[in-house]
Amino acid sequence: EPEVTQTPSHQVTQMGQEVILRCVPISNHLYFYWYRQILGQKVEFLVSFYNNEISEKSEIFDDQFSVERPDGSNFTLKIRSTKLEDSAMYFCASSEGGNTYEQYFGPGTRLTVT
Amino acid sequence: KNEVEQSPQNLTAQEGEFITINCSYSVGISALHWLQQHPGGGIVSLFMLSSGKKKHGRLIATINIQEKHSSLHITASHPRDSAVYICAVQGYNTDKLIFGTGTRLQVFP
Numbered sequence: 510e511p512e513v514t515q516t517p518s519h520q521v522t523q524m525g526q527e528v529i530l531r532c533v534p535i536s537n538h539l540y541f542y543w544y545r546q547i548l549g550q551k552v553e554f555l556v557s558f559y560n561n562e563i564s565e566k567s568e569i570f571d572d573q574f575s576v577e578r579p580d581g582s583n584f585t586l587k588i589r590s591t592k593l594e595d596s597a598m599y600f601c602a603s604s605e606g607g608n609t610y611e612q613y614f615g616p617g618t619r620l621t622v623t
Numbered sequence: 624k625n626e627v628e629q630s631p632q633n634l635t636a637q638e639g640e641f642i643t644i645n646c647s648y649s650v651g652i653s654a655l656h657w658l659q660q661h662p663g664g665g666i667v668s669l670f671m672l673s674s675g676k677k678k679h680g681r682l683i684a685t686i687n688i689q690e691k692h693s694s695l696h697i698t699a700s701h702p703r704d705s706a707v708y709i710c711a712v713q714g715y716n717t718d719k720l721i722f723g724t725g726t727r728l729q730v731f732p
Contacts, residue, residue: 540718552666552709554719565719598664607718609654609673614666 511535513615515601521621522591530586530618532601541584542602542612543576545569552600558584559607591622626650627723629710635729642697644726646710649691653715657684657695660707660725669695669708700730 514533522528534541543555556566558576575587584603588595598617604610628647636642646655657669670677670684672693677684681700686693697704707727711720 542718544720546664551724552711552720552722554721557718559718565717567719600666604718608713608716609671611668611671612656612718612720613668614658616663616665619664 513601513603513613515599515615515618517618518616519619519621521623524593524622525590528588528591528620530588530599530601530620532584532586532603532615533582534584534601534603535613536582538603538605538613540564540604540607540610541576541578542604543586544600544602544614545597546600546617547594547597555586555599557607564607588620591620593622596620596622625723626721627710627712629708629723629726631726632724633727633729635731636700638701638730638732640700640730642700642704642728642730644695644708644710644728646693646695646723647691648693648710648712648721650712650714650721652688652691652712654713655686655693656711656713656720657693658709658711660709662706666709697728700728702730702732705729 541558546552557564601615602612604612659667672686681698683696707725709725710723
């Protein structure tokens, strides 16, 4: 069964460093998402991406964040200068359509900023 | 006030018991999702509902749009059902999911 994959599973970085989290969505899906979950808190929406552009973003997704689909398969989230409060589990998701379509989640990348 | 509220926050059950988890929301929605989060953190989609009822194996999800309420039922619960169950909603003209805080379920043998 097709699945969303994410790498790395765990990333440790120092404050101020840039990180890139990688995702490979399900191959025929057109809509891509990043969510994050700070330890002990609920999952929060970061950004949605369709047709090579951001379709929606949350207040969390400030200028420190960017997303890219550099080729036909990868979807990346870049954090330019990490802060301690960026420590969280980051989930990528994809869906065939947008609204009212099921979203399939990757296993997550645990980002620890020290 | 949270847009999506779940109850209870924590639930323990004996194997075989019937489980109900509730979700109330305050916004207009086009769809409601039930998801399962395993102890390792991974999230699995269980159901997506916009009306009525859906059943998959021992899991049943219902939604009442007028009352802005959904329930997830697990029949004949089993220790492997132990996980966090999360309700999330999608508004109109948006893809983003708005998540509840989850219900932690532990089923003991």
